[in-house]
Amino acid sequence: MVKDMSGELAIHHLGGLGLGPNAFGRDVANLAIYRAFARHGGYERLHMLTSARTDAASITAALAGPVPLTTAIEAGPLLDLGRARQAGTLFRGKADLSEMAWARRGLMNDSAYSLVGLIHTIAPPLTREEIAQASLAPVHPWDAIICTSPSVHAAIRTMFEGWTDYLGDRFGGARRPMPHLPVLPLGVELDEITALADRPDVRRQTRERLGLAEDDVLALWVGRLSFFEKAAPQPMFRAVEEAGRLAGRPLHFALAGWFAREADRGHFEAAARAYAPSATIHWVNGNDADQLGQMWAASDIFLSLVDNIQETFGLAPVEAMAAGLPIVASDWDGYRFTIRHGQDGFLVPTLIPGAGPPSEALLRRHLGRIDTYQAYVGQAAQYTAVDVGAAARALAELARSPELRARMGAAGRQRVRETFDWRQVILGYRALFDELAEIRRAAPAPASDPRLNPLHGDPFADHRSFATAVAGPDLRLSVRAGVDLAHDPALTSVVELDSFGEAWRAPRPELARLAAQIAESPDIRLSDLVGAFPPDRRARVTYGLLWLCKIGVLDWR
Numbered sequence: 001m002v003k004d005m006s007g008e009l010a011i012h013h014l015g016g017l018g019l020g021p022n023a024f025g026r027d028v029a030n031l032a033i034y035r036a037f038a039r040h041g042g043y044e045r046l047h048m049l050t051s052a053r054t055d056a057a058s059i060t061a062a063l064a065g066p067v068p069l070t071t072a073i074e075a076g077p078l079l080d081l082g083r084a085r086q087a088g089t090l091f092r093g094k095a096d097l098s099e100m101a102w103a104r105r106g107l108m109n110d111s112a113y114s115l116v117g118l119i120h121t122i123a124p125p126l127t128r129e130e131i132a133q134a135s136l137a138p139v140h141p142w143d144a145i146i147c148t149s150p151s152v153h154a155a156i157r158t159m160f161e162g163w164t165d166y167l168g169d170r171f172g173g174a175r176r177p178m179p180h181l182p183v184l185p186l187g188v189e190l191d192e193i194t195a196l197a198d199r200p201d202v203r204r205q206t207r208e209r210l211g212l213a214e215d216d217v218l219a220l221w222v223g224r225l226s227f228f229e230k231a232a233p234q235p236m237f238r239a240v241e242e243a244g245r246l247a248g249r250p251l252h253f254a255l256a257g258w259f260a261r262e263a264d265r266g267h268f269e270a271a272a273r274a275y276a277p278s279a280t281i282h283w284v285n286g287n288d289a290d291q292l293g294q295m296w297a298a299s300d301i302f303l304s305l306v307d308n309i310q311e312t313f314g315l316a317p318v319e320a321m322a323a324g325l326p327i328v329a330s331d332w333d334g335y336r337f338t339i340r341h342g343q344d345g346f347l348v349p350t351l352i353p354g355a356g357p358p359s360e361a362l363l364r365r366h367l368g369r370i371d372t373y374q375a376y377v378g379q380a381a382q383y384t385a386v387d388v389g390a391a392a393r394a395l396a397e398l399a400r401s402p403e404l405r406a407r408m409g410a411a412g413r414q415r416v417r418e419t420f421d422w423r424q425v426i427l428g429y430r431a432l433f434d435e436l437a438e439i440r441r442a443a444p445a446p447a448s449d450p451r452l453n454p455l456h457g458d459p460f461a462d463h464r465s466f467a468t469a470v471a472g473p474d475l476r477l478s479v480r481a482g483v484d485l486a487h488d489p490a491l492t493s494v495v496e497l498d499s500f501g502e503a504w505r506a507p508r509p510e511l512a513r514l515a516a517q518i519a520e521s522p523d524i525r526l527s528d529l530v531g532a533f534p535p536d537r538r539a540r541v542t543y544g545l546l547w548l549c550k551i552g553v554l555d556w557r
Helices: 023-040 056-063 082-087 096-108 125-135 150-171 190-195 200-210 233-247 263-276 289-298 315-322 357-366 373-380 388-400 401-418 422-442 510-520 524-532 533-553
Strands: 010-012 044-051 074-079 090-094 115-120 143-146 218-225 252-259 279-284 301-304 327-330 345-348 476-479 553-554
Touching: 010 023, 010 082, 010 115, 023 044, 023 143, 023 315, 023 422, 044 056, 044 082, 044 401, 056 074, 082 090, 082 143, 090 096, 090 357, 090 422, 096 115, 096 125, 115 422, 125 150, 125 357, 190 289, 190 315, 190 401, 200 289, 218 233, 218 289, 218 315, 233 252, 233 301, 233 388, 252 263, 252 289, 263 279, 279 289, 279 553, 301 315, 301 388, 315 401, 327 388, 345 388, 357 373, 357 510, 388 401, 401 422, 476 510, 476 524, 510 533, 524 533
Parallel strands: 010 044, 010 090, 044 074, 090 115, 115 143, 218 252, 218 301, 252 279, 301 327, 327 345
Antiparallel strands: 476 553
C-alpha cells in the first residue's frame, strides 16, 4: 500500500512538452512519465517547472488523456524551487543531480525536498561524468537516481564504485558516497495500445494494402532507423530471410520508423536487398501515429535485435507486448528484464569482446574529440554479435504456429498489465518518493557549507578581484554633469541594445524615478535608495542603478 504522504509533485523539465518528428526516445519516455503522474499518480497538484514559455492550460492539454484530469496542473519557471519544497519531491527526466543539489542548498537547505533523476542512457562519457558528480555534490540518502533495469543498475553501481574508490585513494577519504539507485521500469498505456491493436477491420485493410495474404506472417520493427545508435539492420534482414526458408515461405518485414540521417535510407535498402532477397520489406513512416497504430494491428511478430550500448531499457518491445505481439529480441540490457524467454517471446544470445585494446582506443578517440559520440557507439556496436541463427529459428517457430503466437502474445500483454502498465509503474514511483521523504524527515540536519558550489559560484563573488571596487551600502551616487534625465536615451527606451539583460534589473520607469531622486540628493548612499524597497526587490534595484552607472547616466564614488 502506497502511503499518501504528499499530494503534490514538482517536475523539472527543460524546454517544451511537444514532440516533433524524429523524437528521441528519452523525450518520448519523459512525456509518458509526466502523463502517467498526471493521469494515474493520484496527485492533487503537479508543479511543472519549465524553461518554455507556456501556461498551465497548455501543459494540461499535453498531459491529459481521454478522461479529464483530476490533478491540477500549475506552471512555473525552472528556478521556482519553492514549489519543490512545497511538493517535497523534485523529479527530472535526467540523471545529473549535481547542480540541482547545489541550487537546493543555495536557495534553501539540503533537506528541503528530495531530488529524483532518471537514467536514459549510460553510454555517453559526458553523461557518465554528470551522473558521477553526485558523489561530490550535496546529494543525500533522500535523493535518488532511478535505473530502468537491473542491467543499468549493475553498470552504474560499478561505475560509482570505481569512481569513489579513486576519490578515496586520491584524497585519503574513508567514505564512498553514491546516490540511492532504485530499479524502476518505464511503462506504457496498455489500454491505448490495446485499442489500436485489437481492430480486426484495420488489420485486414492494412494487410491488404501491404499485399499480404491471410496466412502471410508479418514481422515488425518500431523505432529510429539508426545503425550507429540503435541496431545494425543486417542481422535482422538475414534472420528474416533464413526464417522464411525454415518456415517454408518468405516472411514480410515492416520497419516502422524514421532515418536518423536521410542519406541512410539507401544504405538500409541496399542491405535489405543483399541479406533478405526473398522477404518482402515494407518501409513505414513511424512518425505517423495513424500508420503506426495500423501496424500494431496488422503485425504478427515483433523483431528487435538491438546491439548498441546507447540503449538501456527499450520501450518498443513493451509496447509490442501491450499490442499482443510475441517478441524476438536480442538478449541485451533492459530487454532481458522486460521479456521472459519462452513466455512472452524469445531472447536471442549476444556476444561482445573482452575489455582492453582496441576498445579503449575507440573511447579515447571520442574523448579526444576525434570521433563523434555517434561514431564511437556505432563502431563499438559493429563488434556486438547477435545470434542470427537463433533469431531465425525463433522467427520460424512463431511463423509456423499461430497458436504459439497467440499464447506468447497473450502472456506478454498480461505481463504488461501486471508490471509495465503505467498504472502499476507509477505506484513504484510514488512508493519511492514516500520512502525518500521518510529518510529525509528522520535524518539529522545536514551540513550547509559551502552554500554554493565552489566551482560554479556567484559570478560577482568569483570575479570580485577583477574590478576596482565592489558596490556596498556606502556607495555614493550622483547624476553625471550634463545628463538630461528627461531626454536621455537610457531612460526613454529609444535604443534597442539597452534592453539586453533588462529582466534582471528594475524596470526603466522605476530607474527614471530613482535617477530624479538622485538628482535632488547628490551623493546619496546606495543603501538609502534601495532600503525603501522590499527585500526581494533590492537586488534588482541595485542592478538597475549599476546599469545606469555603466551606461553613463550616474557617477559613483
